[in-house]
Amino acid sequence: xxxxxxxxxxxxxxxxxxxxxxxxxxxxxxxxxxxxxxxxxxxxxxxxxxxxxxxxxxxxxxxxxxxxxxxxxxxxxxxxxxxxxxxxxxxxxxxxxxxxxxxxxxxxxxxxxxxxxxxxxxxxx
Numbered sequence: 001x002x003x004x005x006x007x008x009x010x011x012x013x014x015x016x017x018x019x020x021x022x023x024x025x026x027x028x029x030x031x032x033x034x035x036x037x038x039x040x041x042x043x044x045x046x047x048x049x050x051x052x053x054x055x056x057x058x059x060x061x062x063x064x065x066x067x068x069x070x071x072x073x074x075x076x077x078x079x080x081x082x083x084x085x086x087x088x089x090x091x092x093x094x095x096x097x098x099x100x101x102x103x104x105x106x107x108x109x110x111x112x113x114x115x116x117x118x119x120x121x122x123x124x125x
Contacts, residue, residue, distance in 0.1 A: 023068075
């Protein structure tokens with residue numbers, strides 16, 4: 001399992017995990033498509049936005065290996081903003097290749113792709 005050094009491990013100040021420390025000896029948790037409903041908590045929505053921003057900053061448009069990225073957090077984006085980059089795709093492999101579907105991600109998370117700083121001080125007030 002590749003470890004993405006420098007990728008944030010969690011959303012600051014929360015328990016929303018972005019990466020895992022070590023591989024599961026029983027095998028990787030499968031990636032599944034999770035439905036995002038409109039009534040999700042604001043904290044969950046913030047975690048999705050920040051995770052997408054981290055993916056975009058770290059990988060950009062290039063395909064990337066799943067590695068130590070958290071399956072639970074990836075599953076909220078999988079099948080829409082993050083898609084399989086290989087065929088056949090193994091959702092239970094740490095070596096699975098993924099990529100950002102840029103048009104879908106741009107539509108879902110426009111704040112990630114604009115030129116303004118996502119973590120500007122005005123937002124903190």
